[in-house]
Amino acid sequence: MNKAISTRLTFVVAILSLLIFIILWQVIAQQGLLVKNFPGSFKTIESLIWWVSDPFFDNGPNDLGIGTNLLISLRRVLIGYSLAVLVAVPLGVLMGMSKLAQSSLNPYVQLLKPVSPLAWLPVGLFVFRNSEITGIFVIFITSIWPTLINTAFGVASINPDYLRVSKSLGASKSTTIRRVILPAIMPNILAGMRISMGTAWLVIVAAEMLLGTGIGYFIWNEWNNLSLENIFVAIIIIGFTGFILDQFFGFLQDKFDYSI
């Protein structure tokens, strides 16, 4: 009973704060308190409805529906991200299990991790001569580090009891990896994958401003059109998509939460 009331209350508060925000935004814009010609919330909502009501039109690369652009970005992220996970998990397991792998790979990880993935964009363009593949490549580089580091950490800090059980039963190395280590570190892998996805979704917007097409390019294009309200529309859509992606991983993490 109490809980039901508090959820309803939270909902009401959220709606109220949104209304206040929209009204304040409109007032500030209308009065020109910030800068002249700053789009108000009404105008932004109007264009949001216009973009969302017909999201998938295609009038050439500089005039795509926002849904089409969103799907282009999502496709790049999903391909680059999946490749990164396919590399990061086995590599992370290797680094967690072998001191040799750890000490030979860790310096590169530590050195490359803090570099903005956008620094790889020219390298990608030079090597691949293709903006699509370069986008995927940049997302690959972005996504690899958090998953790799979390996986390696998970293996290194695995409960030794599980390994002792496996060893005492005479399990082979491959059985131990498949049936014990991988399930045991699922929470770590998923935590890493969640961070990777979050960063990939941040980076794709910036990368696409330089690459053409996609939601990031949409923003750049609307900047050239000096249509700030369309940029706000894109920001809302990007935020919403990122939120859904994050919630999906949150859901998976709950499923694989073994804590007692």
Next chain:
Amino acid sequence: MNKKSSKTSSSNENYSHLELLNLGKIFFKEKKFIDFRSKGNRSGFEAIKDINLKIEKNTFVSIIGPSGCGKSTLLNLIAGLQAPTSGKIVIDGQAIKGPGPDRGVIFQNYALMPWLTTIQNIEFALNTVFPAKTKADVKERARKYLRMVGLEKASNKFPKELSGGMKQRVAIARALSINPNMLLMDEPFGALDALTRSYLQDELLSIWRKNKVTVVLITHSIEEALLLSDKIVLMSSGPSAIISEEISVDLERPRDREKIEQDPKYLKIKMRLEKHLLRETRAVEEVT
């Protein structure tokens, strides 16, 4: 085959089921670069030394000693989870080289895999040890052992839904399901409350009566050792712990936990154990 075993292979009487011969274990610190340079002898921590022990088939042996005396190290060596620094472990005339399904191990913290249900935990052990068995066979056998510890109804529960005592019963079922000759238990009831502990001790005794296995139990409870064992092995305080005494517990079985405490023989051994443990514990506490 060495000379000894070829001589004795004709009869089983000439060697015990489990023999520890001059067993020693030193834990060395991790090798640092400087150690390669100096070629100096690495100093290490000697947990146990010169352990000689014979254990007969189907007997119940408890190893008792002050904390930090290397009891768990000894059990890990017998389980094959660690390699001894010196000496060897011989089972049925064969020196062991590592872990094997002839020995079932039970850990203090149950060591159940939290992502598997109770029955899947047992099936994991069975699949690992008997890869040729069919799925139905494995399931049937896992169910049989869950029934043995009275947890058939909990077969689809996850470990986090079980109490500590239930978890340890699952671990016992898992260890026995692979049909070992020997059950190695590392303070299996140490984390349980007193009532659950008594219940599980009785349970273990009845399981042991039905499934003929040799049990090596690490404990620091004198009462537990007396209630369960045929023989109690006393260890000195570490480091470099040795076996200071072996005591036969010739109390009649089945033992009743209330009646046994009136038995003068029981009290005599108990006094002796208490004196020893107190002396060894004092040695530990007063050094540090």
